[in-house]
Amino acid sequence: MATALKNLSEYSDKNLSDVSGKTFAIVVSEWNEEVTEALYKGAKETLLVNGVSEKNIIRKNVPGSYELSLGAQWMAQRADVDAVICLGCVIQGETKHFDFINQAVAIGITEVNLKFNKPVIFGVLTPDTQEQALDRAGGKHGNKGDEAAITAIKMLGF
Numbered sequence: 001m002a003t004a005l006k007n008l009s010e011y012s013d014k015n016l017s018d019v020s021g022k023t024f025a026i027v028v029s030e031w032n033e034e035v036t037e038a039l040y041k042g043a044k045e046t047l048l049v050n051g052v053s054e055k056n057i058i059r060k061n062v063p064g065s066y067e068l069s070l071g072a073q074w075m076a077q078r079a080d081v082d083a084v085i086c087l088g089c090v091i092q093g094e095t096k097h098f099d100f101i102n103q104a105v106a107i108g109i110t111e112v113n114l115k116f117n118k119p120v121i122f123g124v125l126t127p128d129t130q131e132q133a134l135d136r137a138g139g140k141h142g143n144k145g146d147e148a149a150i151t152a153i154k155m156l157g158f
């Protein structure tokens with residue numbers, strides 16, 4: 001598989017715009033907390049490393065990934081928020097619940113982007129197993145939280 005040996009979160013920090021005055025909201029799903037806390041840690045650290053002030057990083061928790069869309073909307077509608085990062089982890093269970101949550105959150109987050117004309121980043125893992133999730137939350141495949149933060153920074157540079 002293409003991802004087998006890769007750190008998927010490697011990125012170039014060349015040409016990133018100055019975001020030192022920008023405000024970021026991070027919406028975090030409490031489901032699969034071990035994973036989403038690691039995603040949050042990665043996203044926050046990446047924002048700080050790229051010059052964002054700690055006071056300009058707002059955190060909002062929601063119960064599950066399904067609730068990320070509304071949490072993102074609450075944040076995006078604030079005039080002081082420049083970009084929103086949504087973090088979640090939906091692990092495949094025995095039923096189709098996984099598909100419904102993933103479809104709803106993907107569409108919901110896309111709608112919030114377009115409604116508020118602000119970057120709202122999809123940092124939601126959709127793995128088959130907890131191991132795959134941890135591999136992407138600070139493990140051997142990097143940290144999708146870092147990637148989500150870099151994507152938000154890049155989008156603010158357009």
Ligand SMILES: Nc1c(NC[C@H](O)[C@H](O)[C@H](O)CO)[nH]c(=O)[nH]c1=O
Nearest residue numbers: 029031063064065066088089090091
């Ligand atoms: N099973 C997972 C969930 N389920 C909860 C839903 O997101 C939602 O909170 C519930 O349906 C009430 O609206 N959420 C995750 O983020 N990850 C899961 O694996």
Ligand SMILES: CC(=O)[C@@H](O)COP(=O)(O)O
Nearest residue numbers: 091093094095096097098
């Ligand atoms: C992704 C889910 O919603 C999930 O954890 C629920 O599991 P199941 O499909 O076995 O009910």
